[in-house]
Amino acid sequence: MLGLKLPTDPRWVNIVEKNIEEILTDHAFCEQKATSTAISLIVSFPEYTDLVQEMVALVKEEISHFKMVHDKIIERGWTLGRDRRDDYVVQLVKFFPKGGSRTTQLVHRLLYAALIEARSCERFRLLSEELKDKELAVFYRKLMVSEANHYTMFLGFARKYGNKKEVDTKWQQLLDYESEIISNLGKTEAIHG
Numbered sequence: 001m002l003g004l005k006l007p008t009d010p011r012w013v014n015i016v017e018k019n020i021e022e023i024l025t026d027h028a029f030c031e032q033k034a035t036s037t038a039i040s041l042i043v044s045f046p047e048y049t050d051l052v053q054e055m056v057a058l059v060k061e062e063i064s065h066f067k068m069v070h071d072k073i074i075e076r077g078w079t080l081g082r083d084r085r086d087d088y089v090v091q092l093v094k095f096f097p098k099g100g101s102r103t104t105q106l107v108h109r110l111l112y113a114a115l116i117e118a119r120s121c122e123r124f125r126l127l128s129e130e131l132k133d134k135e136l137a138v139f140y141r142k143l144m145v146s147e148a149n150h151y152t153m154f155l156g157f158a159r160k161y162g163n164k165k166e167v168d169t170k171w172q173q174l175l176d177y178e179s180e181i182i183s184n185l186g187k188t189e190a191i192h193g
Helices: 012-017 020-044 049-075 087-092 102-130 134-161 164-183
Strands: none
Touching (some): 012 102, 020 102, 049 134, 087 164, 102 134, 134 164
16 A cells, blocks of 8 residues: 555564664654654645645644653653654655755655655554564554555645646655665664664
8 A cells, every 4th residue: 555665674673672762762753853844844835725734733643643652751761862863864855856846846845755654654564563562562553544644645735736647657766766765774773764
C-alpha cells in the first residue's frame, strides 16, 4: 500500500531495542517536526483553504502524538534528550530542485511529507510487530494507522493541486531515490535513520 521500493531490514528493531530511550527521543522530535511542517504549510500557502483546514487538524494530532511519546519517556524515568539531525530527511529534500512556481513548490513539499509519513508508517508497523516490549508494540500499532492516513492525505493534496500525471511520475522518481537513501540507513536507533 505504501509503495516503498525498499523495506526496512527487520534487524533494525534489534538496534532499537538496545536503546529504547534514544528511539523515543528521536520519535518525539519527529512528531514535533511534523507539527512544524503542518504550520509551515499554513503560513506558506494560506490561499489553499482545504489544505489549511487539514493542516490545522494535523497540527493538533501531531502535537498530541508528541505529548504521547514524551509521556512514555517520563513514565520510564527519562527526560527528553536534545534534537538530532535527521540524515534521512536532509538527503531526501535534496531530490527536487529549488525554485519553480508556487504550485510546484507546494507539490514538492507535499510529496516529501507523504514519503516521510509513509516511511514512518512502515517503521511503526515493524516496531509494532517485532518489539519485545509489548506496551510499546501496541503504542506503535496505534500510531501506524495515523501515519498511513497522513501519507494518503499529503499524496492526495499533491495530486489535487498539481497535474496528476506529473505528480505520479515525480512520486515514482522520489520513491526510487528514497530507496537509495534508505539502503544506507537503518543502522541507528532513529525513526528514519
